[in-house]
Amino acid sequence: MMSRYIRRRVINTVNMTVAVLMTAFGVFWVVWILWTTLRYGITALHPQLFLEDTPPPGADGGGLRNAFVGSLILLGLAVTIGTPVGVLAGTWLGEFASKHKKTGAVVRFLNDILLSAPSIVIGLFAYAILVDPLGHFSALSGGVALALILIPVVVRTTDEMLRLVPVSLREAAIALGTPYWRMVTKITWRAASTGILTGIILGVARVSGETAPLLFTALNNQYFSTNLSHPIANLPVVIFQFAMSPYANWQQMAWAGAFVAVIFILLLSFGSRRLLSREPHKS
């Protein structure tokens, strides 16, 4: 009997040790990846990076100004297209879908699938509907591709946040004779605004690192451009191109770009988390 007890204790200790080691293993990679990005990124940072455009192959100097500006334009497009669509669709799910339970469940289900769909497929879709028919790559098609990735994130958070708004608030508004649509726009949207904003920020954090959908929509541009119907430089694709290149100064610039991207994304996710933890009725 004693030996059986000892065996159980040994199995327990071994397995628990393995669990601790697995956790250390997971944390190890985060630290390694972030440490590498910080180390190479900081050494490659200099003011030129933000003032000059990407250099031609083999040339010295240059920066990533066109890529930073291009990425901001693409993000702007994604937010401009994605936010209204996402918030309105999420509003239907959160406010009106209880009358159509089955349809609501199906829309939620499809939205969740869209949320996890491979981003390269979204890129192919944007290519098929915007680049192929129009005959040229464009910043606009890149923005649409990013919007398609942003939308399901916004739909989901809007839906969840609206369902957290207490019924008494709606009842109070209706009791005062407020039309339903004004109740939604003035009361429930406002009550859920922090949560919806968090969803949009999280969505932006997610799309700002996306590379695959931009490869054949926004493409890339060696020059500074703000024209929405032309290819546009953008940080992820420039990082991809420069990191794969044999030139040392290009690789360095890729690290600097990666550093800026990681800091940007971490600030966004951290900021949205702070925003949500201030929310009084968080889940």
Add this chain to the structure above:
Amino acid sequence: MKGSEAASSAPLELRAASEQKSAGKTSVVPADFLFRSLTAFFALVVAATLVAIMGSLVLEGWSALRTFGWKFLVTSTWDPVTNEFGALVFIVGTLVSSAIAMLIAVPVSFGIALFISELSPSWLRGPVSALIELLAAIPSIIYGMWGLLVFAPWFAQVVEPWLNDHVGALPGIGVLFQGPPMGIGMLTAGIVLAIMIIPFIASIMRDVFMITPTTLKESAYALGSTTWEVARYVILPYTRTAVTGGIFLGLGRALGETMAVTFIIGNANNLSASLLMPGSSIASVIANEFTEATTPLYKSSLLALGLILFVITFIVLVFAKLLLLRLETSLEGKKS
């Protein structure tokens, strides 16, 4: 779920009342109707997007599928010069790299979830969870760069020679680990994929482990179970469905992951038995060759590859979501 349904169905009855009351003002009712139709329209747009994606890929990939028929799936020739295309190399590459990733990610995620939910002192729980979730926030292009410029050289110098000498000599599985230590290849891609999907699987496992009723766990402890026995015979059976769902969600991610794989899989368009040799996945070949595809048939073949990838991930994700529906219900039940 129950609570929130009750929450949102109550105002609907009120709405009818408010519409009646304000019937005198004719502008109000159309405004309500318009607002509701507008939101419903966008909800349908979101739902229709998925159908549209599928439709456009079928349409654009049709000429390749018609030319090659079902042989497209089982041919390994990929030759833009002679215009002969087959998807086998890439399908195998996608499945093998994802399988390696799952083999590593599932046990590691289980260990992490177990640590966070059962072993960790409460002050460590938050920081460890946050660090693991940080893995999900890092964009895949960074994984790719780090994988190519930092991890692969280290892997080629330290791990692969060791694998060659020790595992490569074994009969049977040895052939999987033979080959020049190049750093890039199927195995490296699988490992980096594993790191990328760990946060997704681990966070779902942690969530369901946390909602396992304390009374269940405590009854087992009271009978003298060890922590491992509670995990293995109480928590795991209780959460089996959701855990499987989380694993499939991770698999869906791994199958469609593009940039990290494109950097480190090696981009060779042929099959090889060894995991140390370079290969290609569906996503990586699309990312690499799409802008270079000059002939219509070449482009159509790449879009057909996209269709195959979409169909595979769609099936995996639907399966995952169906398994996870139950979890969401119980999580929401806990919330309200």
